[in-house]
Amino acid sequence: MVSLKSGKDPISNGILVGIVIILLLFGFGIYTLNIQPKENFSEMVILNSNGIIGNYPSHLVPGENALIYVLVQNHEGMPMLYQIKVILNNNNTNITLYTSYNIVNNNGEWKLPIAFAINSTGTFKLEVMLYYYNLTLQRFIYTNIFNQLVVSVS
Structure with missing residues (x-):
């Protein structure tokens, strides 16, 4: 006859080992999520006139108005002043269209509308650069974070 007090019951030992493994995994998960330092970062994306990614204005006629949005998200762990x-x-010109500043709280975002029109024909790059x-x-x-749109005007 097998006694539970003797510690020789294989089912009890298996349950005990399983509980210990689960507790160790749980403890490791808590350590990984809460104690390990998190990487701080900023991100920036370009959105179309509807506020979504894709379908950007890429073919325009001279003088045609276009609209995009720039979305900046702050995950730096503190409020940031962004520019x-x-x-x-294009190959001949380099014109700054906008310079804008805003303080963005940690885990906050900044959505900036950018309206533009190009009066000359040719292929242009609309470059958006992020600074802090x-x-x-x-x-x-300069954060080394940038986006660009290639716009053909004809």
């Missing part, structure tokens, strides 16, 4: 520069260029303000250096630093 967005929008530059229109560095308090130590007391100046804006």
